[in-house]
Each structure stands twice: as C-alpha cells, then as structure tokens.
Amino acid sequence: MNAIEVHKLTKRFGDFTAVNEVSFTVAEGEIFGLLGPNGAGKTTLIRMLTTLTPPTSGAARVGGHDIVHDADGVRHAIGVIPQALTSDPELTARENVLIHAKLYGVEKSRRASLTTELLAAVDLESFSNQLVRTFSGGMRRRLEIARGLVHSPRILFLDEPTTGLDPVSRTNVWEMIDRLQKRSGLTILLTTHYMDEADKLCERIAIVDHGKLVALDTPARLKDSIPGADVVEAEFANLPSGTPAWREWLEQLRQLPQAAQVSEQDGSVHITSHSGPETVAALMDRARARGISVKRVTVQGTTLDDVFLHYTGRQLRDALQAGPRLDVTHLYK
Amino acid sequence: MDIGINLERIGAILERDMRKFFRSPALMVSSMVFPLMQLIVLGYAFGGKIKNIHVALVDEDRGAESRTLRENLKSIEAGPKTFYVSDYSSVPDAVTDLRAGFVRAVIHIPHDYSRRVLQHDRPRIAFIEDNTDNFVTSQLYERVQQLAASLNAPLIAGRLPAAIDMQVVEVYPYIEYIKYLLSGSIAMSIFIVAMIGGGIVFIDDKARGLHEGYLVTPIRKAELVLGLNLAGALKGVMAGLTITLIGGLIAGIDRLWEPLRLFYLLLVLSAASLAMISFMFLVMVRVTDPLVPRAIFGVLNTLLFFPSGAIYPSEGFPVWLKWISVVDPFTYAVHALKNLLLKNTGFEGIYFDVFVLLGFSVLLMSACIALFQRQI
Numbered sequence A: 001m002n003a004i005e006v007h008k009l010t011k012r013f014g015d016f017t018a019v020n021e022v023s024f025t026v027a028e029g030e031i032f033g034l035l036g037p038n039g040a041g042k043t044t045l046i047r048m049l050t051t052l053t054p055p056t057s058g059a060a061r062v063g064g065h066d067i068v069h070d071a072d073g074v075r076h077a078i079g080v081i082p083q084a085l086t087s088d089p090e091l092t093a094r095e096n097v098l099i100h101a102k103l104y105g106v107e108k109s110r111r112a113s114l115t116t117e118l119l120a121a122v123d124l125e126s127f128s129n130q131l132v133r134t135f136s137g138g139m140r141r142r143l144e145i146a147r148g149l150v151h152s153p154r155i156l157f158l159d160e161p162t163t164g165l166d167p168v169s170r171t172n173v174w175e176m177i178d179r180l181q182k183r184s185g186l187t188i189l190l191t192t193h194y195m196d197e198a199d200k201l202c203e204r205i206a207i208v209d210h211g212k213l214v215a216l217d218t219p220a221r222l223k224d225s226i227p228g229a230d231v232v233e234a235e236f237a238n239l240p241s242g243t244p245a246w247r248e249w250l251e252q253l254r255q256l257p258q259a260a261q262v263s264e265q266d267g268s269v270h271i272t273s274h275s276g277p278e279t280v281a282a283l284m285d286r287a288r289a290r291g292i293s294v295k296r297v298t299v300q301g302t303t304l305d306d307v308f309l310h311y312t313g314r315q316l317r318d319a320l321q322a323g324p325r326l327d328v329t330h331l332y333k
Numbered sequence B: 001m002d003i004g005i006n007l008e009r010i011g012a013i014l015e016r017d018m019r020k021f022f023r024s025p026a027l028m029v030s031s032m033v034f035p036l037m038q039l040i041v042l043g044y045a046f047g048g049k050i051k052n053i054h055v056a057l058v059d060e061d062r063g064a065e066s067r068t069l070r071e072n073l074k075s076i077e078a079g080p081k082t083f084y085v086s087d088y089s090s091v092p093d094a095v096t097d098l099r100a101g102f103v104r105a106v107i108h109i110p111h112d113y114s115r116r117v118l119q120h121d122r123p124r125i126a127f128i129e130d131n132t133d134n135f136v137t138s139q140l141y142e143r144v145q146q147l148a149a150s151l152n153a154p155l156i157a158g159r160l161p162a163a164i165d166m167q168v169v170e171v172y173p174y175i176e177y178i179k180y181l182l183s184g185s186i187a188m189s190i191f192i193v194a195m196i197g198g199g200i201v202f203i204d205d206k207a208r209g210l211h212e213g214y215l216v217t218p219i220r221k222a223e224l225v226l227g228l229n230l231a232g233a234l235k236g237v238m239a240g241l242t243i244t245l246i247g248g249l250i251a252g253i254d255r256l257w258e259p260l261r262l263f264y265l266l267l268v269l270s271a272a273s274l275a276m277i278s279f280m281f282l283v284m285v286r287v288t289d290p291l292v293p294r295a296i297f298g299v300l301n302t303l304l305f306f307p308s309g310a311i312y313p314s315e316g317f318p319v320w321l322k323w324i325s326v327v328d329p330f331t332y333a334v335h336a337l338k339n340l341l342l343k344n345t346g347f348e349g350i351y352f353d354v355f356v357l358l359g360f361s362v363l364l365m366s367a368c369i370a371l372f373q374r375q376i
C-alpha cells in the first residue's frame, strides 16, 4: 500500500494558484523529497496533506485516510514538523514533548520513558529540563522532530528541516532522519530547497516550481535525464555580454565538440557536455585563437542544480549551497 | 473516530498555559500593579472632603447683622476648614478674580442687609459661584446653605410650632470611597489577566506559529477553546483573589477572613473570570494581527470598566450607557463583590450575579467554539 497518494491536488488563494494539480504517490518506508525554490508551494502542499489547510480541489489519502473526510484519522497517523518553529519557548524540552504526548493520547504509563527515549534519540537528553527559549536553531529543530514522533506515527512530514542551520547541524539532522527511517521504517516526506539535501537524503525527488510538479524520479535518474554528463561553466574577462561579439562567441561555443546545451546567466556561460575535458580543451583553444581571455572555467558532473535548471529554466536561488566546484582554469593557462 | 471531548487533551492545554504563567511573573505582576495603584490613587484622590476653598467676601453693609454673618463664616474657617475668606472692596473686583480662578466663590452682603434684617424685609445675600467644578461648588453650596439655615433658625422656630424633621436611617456605617472602589479594582485585575493572558499572549502565540504545532495534533476545537478558557479563568481567580486580599487590607475591610465569606468571594471571582476570559476569546477568536489586542486594550477597558458602576453608580447613567452596563460582565462582578465586601451579604446577595456570569460564559464560549478556525 502507498503511504501517501496525491491526485490532482490544487490550492488557490483568490486568483493565485499556489499548488496546481499535483499528483504523486509515496511508497511505505520511502524518503520522498519535494524540491523547489521559495514560493514554489511546498508548504501549502504539506499543509493540505497534514489537514491544516483545506484543498481547493483534488484529493489525497495519507496513511489510507482521506485528508478531507477523515482528517482525524490522518492526524493520528502522521507526525508533522512545520516550517516555522512551533515548540513553546517558555516550556522545557521535556514539557514540550510530554504535552504533545497527552494531546496524542499516548498511554500515561509510557509517556515519561518515551519522552526520555525520544530526547536521547535527538541528542537532547542533557538539555531536557532547559527552557526551549535558550536553544539554538538546530537544537530546537531536533526537539521538534522528537515531538513529532511522540505517538510513533507511520508517516512523518518535515517542512524544510534544515533551513537556517549551520553545516554541522544540518549534517546532524540528516543523520538523525536517516537513522530514524532505518530503525522504524518510517515514511518521510520532506521539503527542501537545498540540492545536496535532496540528493543525499531522498530516494525520490519531486521538483516543484510555481505550484506545478515538473519532474519526479530518483536523484540518479533525474541527473541522467538531462543531456550531457558534465557541466562546464566559464567566464570571460574582456568580452562584455550582450554585444554582437559576445553573441557571435556564444554561437561558436555551441559548435564545441561534445557540447549538448549552451546557456548564459549573468555573464557566465553554462555548457552541458557529454565529455567535460574535451569540451574545455576545445574552448580554451578557440578562446586563445580569438584573443579572448578566460577568467574562470569549471567542470563537474551533473548535479541536481543542473536538473533544476533544465526543468525550470531557472537556477535555484540557493545554488551557492551546492558545494565547491572544481576550478580548472589554471590547468589551461 | 470518537466524538465527545477528551479531558486529557483539555488538561494538556491547561497545563501548558499554567506552566507558562508561573514561569513568567510579568503577567501576574502587571495584573496586580495597575489595579492596586488605581485603588490607592483614586481612593485617596476622590475619597477626601474638599478643604480650603478660597472665597471672596464683599461686605457693603458693615452693620451689626453683617458682623454676625462674618463671625459665622470665620467659625467655618476655623472649624471644618471648608473655605477661607478674603475681603474684597467691590463686587466687580471679586468677580474678576473669580473668573481668573483665584477665588472659587463670592459672597456679597448688600449695603441694606442689616436694615432689612431688622425690618424683616426679605434680607438677601448673594452667592456667586464658579460652577465649572462640580465637586468644589457642591461642597461649598452645601456649607453656605447650612449657614443660611442657621441664620434663619431662630426666626423659623419662632414662627412654626413644629418643624418637620426627617430622620435618615443609615443601614451600613459610612463607606469610604476606597472601599467603594475596591470591587472595581478586583474586577480590573481579572480584566487585565483576560486581556494580556487571553488576548495578547493568545494572538502572539498564533503569530509566532505555535498554534500550528497544536493544530496538527488530533485536538478538537472545543477542547482547545475549553482548555484555553479554563486556564484563563484560573489565572483570573488567582489575580482577583490576590487583589481582594491585599486591597481588602489596604481599604480596611472588616472580617475579610471569614471562611464562608471567602468561599462566596471565590465563587464570584470564578464566575467573573470565566465570563471575562470567554468574552475576551470571543473578541479575539478570528484576530491574527498582534497589534489588534494592544490597540483595543484601552477601548475595552473604558467600555467595560466605567459603565459597570465600579466608580460611579449606574443610576446616574443615560439610557445608552445603562444598556452597555446590562451586557457588561463587569457590572455583575462589581455588584456581587460590593455586596460581599461592603455589606457582607450571604448567598442571597450574589446568586443572581453568579448565575448571569455563568450564563454569559456558556453563551460566549459556545460562540467561540463555533467561530474558532481549526484550519489555517
């Protein structure tokens, strides 16, 4: 049975369509990622699936329960960690978890031990009696994950679990999610606008943009689905973009051996290639021949960034997060 | 799927609110400082007899009879000290100073006063008052009337065989204004708890997104509303009881510690708190902007406190204000508290108010549950 089934789910705010006929299914025990930039509609989609917002049209079942007609059934089956931090700053970590345990009707005899266990699972056991007000963002996010698991849900929704965290905390949260999933076979639906997060954590990824689902597959297959295996990026020093000479030069670049697609953004040229090194060697030769000086050249394997660019025609706003690229300019000087 | 209400979930919401309340003394302190300050300052500012009013005297007669009058005035100056008198040579001079506020009234003894007294020819003195200040003039006027009556007394006694004498029976001993005010201050402390604890904190939590964390759980609207209201009422009772005891000591309420009286007080405080907090939640149930409760704080305060009869009896209100006082939970709280604190009535003095307050609570909370939005 599928843990989540979404069929043409749509949400409109007045004239504006935040989520537009989105359909997908998530298998039991799967970690599924919704990847999209700010305003893509990820939170709205999660809010509909977690019964916080009524859908305009379409249908969905979560844990076998209809999100509209059996909202209560859905609520019992799921754990939710919303995008905003929702734990009570004026309560301790332990009190936060305990109160949720009561709200979910966890048996009285199990509450205390369960709370201790969960706080240990998120590495907060030594802070359990501290006010949440004093917690860092990462600690607070981990507490919310513990709180969301208090009734042993089968399905967990995480809305941007690592936004605003430093790299160490992010890695912590990733490891925790991974561990939880392996241990209990939890189904996890998470949203993110970090490529590396989606790549590392998720078995399958749905790319959402402007409320529409534009691609859905495993990270590997998504990368395979775009032409070229490598991506070459180059910047040139003495050639202002937009001039006739620039346009002519772009035309030349399209003729490069192995090049599949050429695009430009903010004066930097983006070439997908079936063989990065071959394309780069040829690019350097032609530039030298025309007296164009190359400021920077990088080559790397296709990332989800390129997948995103391919499917949406836009670079993700947080492209910088995608990790260092290999700068090979000096090799050709 | 079970219908019905889960007491454990109500308890969880109640527990959350109470823990937050005990952790931050700010709410408790602010719910006490303002009403106590109001009680003391207003109690002493309004309670006292007005003294040392400056009065101008223009004596154009300077005869034997005017001397008697002057002596009477001097004796008031020395005794109750309601006013003191300065001599002016002419009425226009005195009226100029009256207009400028240097004197509050002018007493004018005309040149033919003594002659008319002796000839029994309707002797007159003029009393010119600055009537822009009701409190001053009413006290002054009362004194001057007493004075005139004492001047007339021998004449009247001679003429009438038996003067009609009305005897006033005062059921209770004289109540100082601070005692009169205490009931209002107690109600005010409950109002502040409802306003800050129920209004401001509720909307702030909503704006901070804390509610989202609770709305994803299987909690029902009714459970959430009941839990929040009970927590608010409990906080209100605590604040109200504190002010009752501290204020009672300050105002000097006798035999405050009688167990049965305390029990009745607790009953009234509970009913009043529940009504006040459900009133507040109903006002706030659809509000999302954290500025709104802050902006209407003063409006609600004025609209609920002053028409309640806490500081001025509602018998003096125009009709529209009387109507506000009828639907104002403050009115019933203040009425019941006055009965208990000033007259120490038993249950017969409060059951109607308690009944009305509880009725209000049920009505307001039902409306609140109906209007509460479970989804965002």
Ligand SMILES: Nc1ncnc2c1ncn2[C@@H]1O[C@H](COP(=O)(O)OP(=O)(O)OP(=O)(O)O)[C@@H](O)[C@H]1O
Binding pocket: A013, A016, A018, A036, A037, A038, A039, A040, A041, A042, A043, A044, A045, A083, A193
């Ligand atoms: N209550 C609302 N009323 C009107 N518009 C809304 C409402 N909620 C969301 N939107 C709009 O819907 C769109 C999608 O918002 P949503 O929060 O789902 O995006 P998101 O993908 O979660 O973005 P982010 O990465 O910033 O969290 C946005 O353009 C937003 O302005």
Ligand SMILES: [Mg+2]
Binding pocket: A042, A043, A044, A083, A159, A160
């Ligand atoms: Mg979002």
